[in-house]
Amino acid sequence: QVQLQESGPGLVKPSETLSLTCTVSGGSINSYYWNWIRQPPGKGVEWIGYMYYSGSTNYNPSLKSRVSISIDASRNQFSLKLSSVTAADTAVYYCARGVYGNRGPSTYYYMDVWGTGTTVTVSS
């Protein structure tokens, strides 16, 4: 079955760029929507954005100016970059596969496979 695994530095300095990679195994990245979600300590989850395998992206407006998601299909990986980080960006970061579609005027969208998460701390 499809599995996702996040990787990247666990510590990032303030004002620098956070970079994470998600490796997809057991299936192809050439379909679906590929998401990043984060969860600050003791808080609920926040959707960061997605990239569709064809290249289109959609980001949370609250983070849009600082976020970039990209796909490397040759490696079956997708990546997150978040620039100008502050302590407020300290969180567990998850990658997840998204399923999206429309039935008439209604949209269905859900994340059916998740990575285990990676903790990123922003501190000098």
Next chain:
Amino acid sequence: QSVLTQPPSVSAAPGQKVTISCSGSSSNIGNNYVAWYQQFPGTAPRLLIYENNKRPSGIPDRFSGSKSGTSATLGITGLQTGDEADYYYCGTWDSSLRVWVFGGGTKLTVL
């Protein structure tokens, strides 16, 4: 402040039924399908319900979902101590914001 509103916590005794509500608006729950997730401490959320009331393979039929207007409900029957999770989240697409939105999460305590 989450776009979708959930109660912070619910509780019930083993064997009983519990429901968790999720309230939104016409731009999200009112016109789109809802999903529910379960999260235990230190683990990733797990998909419990998708498209309002469908269960992925491996999810017991003790878990059910429903939707009416701009609200959705997760039901759990035959409560077990293993159902006690840090968070149960609802989530859906918001057509106005064009983003995926989550509720704030509900902690379930099995007394």
